[in-house]
Amino acid sequence: MTLAVTSPVKILVLYDSQTGNVEHMAALVAEGAREITNTEVRIRKVGGAGDLRATPDDVLWADGLAVGSPTNMGVLSWRMKQFWDEEMGRHWMKIDGKIGCAFSSAGGWGGGMELACQSILTVLMNFGLLVFGVTDYASRDLTLHYGAVAAKAPSDEHGRAACRLLGRRLAEWTATLGHGNTSEHPGGKLAARRPAHA
Amino acid sequence: MTLAVTSPVKILVLYDSQTGNVEHMAALVAEGAREITNTEVRIRKVGGAGDLRATPDDVLWADGLAVGSPTNMGVLSWRMKQFWDEEMGRHWMKIDGKIGCAFSSAGGWGGGMELACQSILTVLMNFGLLVFGVTDYASRDLTLHYGAVAAKAPSDEHGRAACRLLGRRLAEWTATLGHGNTSEHPGGKLAARRPAHA
Amino acid sequence: MTLAVTSPVKILVLYDSQTGNVEHMAALVAEGAREITNTEVRIRKVGGAGDLRATPDDVLWADGLAVGSPTNMGVLSWRMKQFWDEEMGRHWMKIDGKIGCAFSSAGGWGGGMELACQSILTVLMNFGLLVFGVTDYASRDLTLHYGAVAAKAPSDEHGRAACRLLGRRLAEWTATLGHGNTSEHPGGKLAARRPAHA
Amino acid sequence: MTLAVTSPVKILVLYDSQTGNVEHMAALVAEGAREITNTEVRIRKVGGAGDLRATPDDVLWADGLAVGSPTNMGVLSWRMKQFWDEEMGRHWMKIDGKIGCAFSSAGGWGGGMELACQSILTVLMNFGLLVFGVTDYASRDLTLHYGAVAAKAPSDEHGRAACRLLGRRLAEWTATLGHGNTSEHPGGKLAARRPAHA
Numbered sequence: 001m002t003l004a005v006t007s008p009v010k011i012l013v014l015y016d017s018q019t020g021n022v023e024h025m026a027a028l029v030a031e032g033a034r035e036i037t038n039t040e041v042r043i044r045k046v047g048g049a050g051d052l053r054a055t056p057d058d059v060l061w062a063d064g065l066a067v068g069s070p071t072n073m074g075v076l077s078w079r080m081k082q083f084w085d086e087e088m089g090r091h092w093m094k095i096d097g098k099i100g101c102a103f104s105s106a107g108g109w110g111g112g113m114e115l116a117c118q119s120i121l122t123v124l125m126n127f128g129l130l131v132f133g134v135t136d137y138a139s140r141d142l143t144l145h146y147g148a149v150a151a152k153a154p155s156d157e158h159g160r161a162a163c164r165l166l167g168r169r170l171a172e173w174t175a176t177l178g179h180g181n182t183s184e185h186p187g188g189k190l191a192a193r194r195p196a197h198a
Numbered sequence: 199m200t201l202a203v204t205s206p207v208k209i210l211v212l213y214d215s216q217t218g219n220v221e222h223m224a225a226l227v228a229e230g231a232r233e234i235t236n237t238e239v240r241i242r243k244v245g246g247a248g249d250l251r252a253t254p255d256d257v258l259w260a261d262g263l264a265v266g267s268p269t270n271m272g273v274l275s276w277r278m279k280q281f282w283d284e285e286m287g288r289h290w291m292k293i294d295g296k297i298g299c300a301f302s303s304a305g306g307w308g309g310g311m312e313l314a315c316q317s318i319l320t321v322l323m324n325f326g327l328l329v330f331g332v333t334d335y336a337s338r339d340l341t342l343h344y345g346a347v348a349a350k351a352p353s354d355e356h357g358r359a360a361c362r363l364l365g366r367r368l369a370e371w372t373a374t375l376g377h378g379n380t381s382e383h384p385g386g387k388l389a390a391r392r393p394a395h396a
Numbered sequence: 397m398t399l400a401v402t403s404p405v406k407i408l409v410l411y412d413s414q415t416g417n418v419e420h421m422a423a424l425v426a427e428g429a430r431e432i433t434n435t436e437v438r439i440r441k442v443g444g445a446g447d448l449r450a451t452p453d454d455v456l457w458a459d460g461l462a463v464g465s466p467t468n469m470g471v472l473s474w475r476m477k478q479f480w481d482e483e484m485g486r487h488w489m490k491i492d493g494k495i496g497c498a499f500s501s502a503g504g505w506g507g508g509m510e511l512a513c514q515s516i517l518t519v520l521m522n523f524g525l526l527v528f529g530v531t532d533y534a535s536r537d538l539t540l541h542y543g544a545v546a547a548k549a550p551s552d553e554h555g556r557a558a559c560r561l562l563g564r565r566l567a568e569w570t571a572t573l574g575h576g577n578t579s580e581h582p583g584g585k586l587a588a589r590r591p592a593h594a
Numbered sequence: 595m596t597l598a599v600t601s602p603v604k605i606l607v608l609y610d611s612q613t614g615n616v617e618h619m620a621a622l623v624a625e626g627a628r629e630i631t632n633t634e635v636r637i638r639k640v641g642g643a644g645d646l647r648a649t650p651d652d653v654l655w656a657d658g659l660a661v662g663s664p665t666n667m668g669v670l671s672w673r674m675k676q677f678w679d680e681e682m683g684r685h686w687m688k689i690d691g692k693i694g695c696a697f698s699s700a701g702g703w704g705g706g707m708e709l710a711c712q713s714i715l716t717v718l719m720n721f722g723l724l725v726f727g728v729t730d731y732a733s734r735d736l737t738l739h740y741g742a743v744a745a746k747a748p749s750d751e752h753g754r755a756a757c758r759l760l761g762r763r764l765a766e767w768t769a770t771l772g773h774g775n776t777s778e779h780p781g782g783k784l785a786a787r788r789p790a791h792a
Contacts, residue, residue: 077679
């Protein structure tokens with residue numbers, strides 16, 4: 001049973017981007033999150049200009065977070081790390097139980113994007129978040145089991161679908177687990193989901 | 199508001215143990231989970247004898263899982279891996295959205311117990327689980343940010359407290375997020391929680 | 397100064413394969429290793445038939461190892477893990493200082509191949525090996541910073557080049573560092589190497 | 595055969611420290627490296643004052659590097675990351691083949707020190723270094739399989755022994771593999787080494 005009126009699911013897409021590739025991904029993740037009814041989405045950039053600039057208040061506001069960073073030497077960027085070390089450090093033990101996920105772009109496949117996602121998830125787990133990946137495939141040769149990944153910018157519809165799927169799943173888990181809106185549980189939508197293709 | 203009667207929170211403590219150290223931890227994790235009202239706990243061993251033997255049905259039954267393995271060469275044991283590769287493989291995409299966490303024992307600190315927990319969490323994320331660590335400290339020099347860890351068996355009350363805390367937090371998150379029982383949210387119990395000690 | 401006659405560089409390509417994808421990669425890694433003069437290469441399969449079957453003696457024999465596994469749930473396969481846990485376990489502390497690297501195939505990009513390589517490297521580090529990735533790109537969108545990776549089988553010349561490059565670099569490091577044959581140091585061949593393409 | 599006179603093995607101990615714990619470890623790692631004959635050791639701090647301040651020239655100078663960072667949210671500190679992202683970024687593909695290892699201190703066991711070491715090793719591998727951990731135990735309950743670790747500062751002789759052992763092994767591998775000084779190979783010193791204690 002879902003209440004007729006529930007408070008909106010609040011999703012933060014938080015990212016760092018130097019070349020624009022991760023920014024591109026962030027916009028797609030946000031798009032995916034908005035596909036779920038009653039979702040409110042903020043996009044914020046670490047060190048960004050004006051209203052786009054990420055602050056701890058954005059994290060405190062959110063029920064669910066997608067955190068994206070360039071893959072720099074196989075680990076999240078120092079700018080994104082600084083945000084969590086310094087600005088969020090004083091809010092440690094205050095954001096336990098939010099839902100989190102990751103996305104990253106590297107220069108090429110095998111360039112560390114999965115490891116960078118893993119490092120983001122490590123940071124989020126340290127803050128007490130529950131983190132997830134997506135079992136579904138975005139296309140025959142692309143999935144996002146530990147976060148959405150791209151070689152440079154998402155270059156085709158498959159790459160874009162992976163980013164959107166991350167945002168959609170984040171909104172689904174946040175609605176289901178954080179808001180008790182069980183109608184959004186992906187388990188009930190299995191027919192529409194895409195398993196691996198041998 | 200919590201309903202007067204809710205269905206029990208079903209917790210599986212799933213482990214492999216060769217020397218008995220992880221088995222010891224498993225019993226403590228189960229103890230911790232039982233501290234939360236209305237929790238039903240199963241303990242199962244990979245390759246165990248009789249009723250103790252883990253089966254995929256145990257995983258399907260559970261709302262939340264704590265998975266423990268010896269630290270073997272810095273990664274979960276081949277026996278635990280085999281359980282997920284082979285027996286659970288055919289249930290892939292059917293257990294998304296459950297809550298998961300990890301525990302492990304190594305021969306000594308620095309022996310890979312955190313990395314082994316990470317490898318367990320990687321497997322659980324692959325299956326679509328939401329995984330977490332615990333922000334709280336169990337004592338001045340022991341925490342469980344990525345799962346409960348021990349050098350050999352948990353040797354003192356601090357080590358035992360860490361295992362119990364993992365089980366309790368697992369039951370809390372499963373009650374809160376999986377069952378909408380918000381009264382168990384650890385955020386509401388902050389006064390009783392233990393932060394880092396400088 | 398290089399001695400006129402040096403003992404051959406002994407390279408082991410050790411793999412597990414269920415679908416044939418990693419076997420395909422293993423053959424290419426071996427091909428790459430043979431590009432370096434005075435290299436002797438063995439290919440062995442965990443659980444393989446007849447002479448192809450990997451034994452601890454193969455590991456003891458080798459100066460350098462490339463270890464490949466299917467990406468199963470984001471971690472090396474239980475079969476490969478069993479080989480190191482059980483068969484190699486009794487040789488622990490006897491193979492320190494060998495050179496090691498990793499390769500893996502997953503169902504799709506983002507499917508955990510980098511994490512599986514990382515888990516292989518964790519096992520090798522536990523045994524005291526020095527492990528490496530390759531800075532060079534194999535093509536515009538493919539590199540092997542933490543091991544050679546493929547989505548299913550290496551599907552085109554780029555994917556095949558990455559596998560060969562791993563084997564070649566392994567032979568180069570083993571010749572240089574293990575045998576003092578400094579003429580094979582990749583630093584002296586920089587003109588032939590391929591950096592990232594923005 | 596070892597030449598009567600060989601050039602010194604150049605070891606850099608590079609660290610970041612906020613509370614002094616990692617600085618303490620760094621001094622011990624340097625001490626251990628100096629135990630090996632004909633070793634020249636530099637200690638440098640990221641953002642340090644005067645001559646202590648780390649520069650890319652220090653990294654270019656070294657044959658072997660021990661890199662230490664506080665465990666901040668389970669990953670190396672943003673300051674250490676910034677050094678590699680920004681200052682060292684322009685030297686990428688110029689330091690392949692050096693030998694590297696890691697050390698880290700967290701607030702408590704289970705607090706992410708192993709994961710922080712792993713993140714350091716990921717960065718070093720990205721730059722083409724060969725990285726290693728130490729199989730030996732420093733004491734009954736302490737080892738350094740993926741780098742030297744401490745809960746807060748190394749508090750007793752065991753903790754200090756682990757740091758020294760890391761430095762010594764780094765100098766040994768660098769002498770053996772980088773300089774062909776096979777008399778320093780740890781395999782020849784097995785009688786003096788300490789295996790795990792069941």
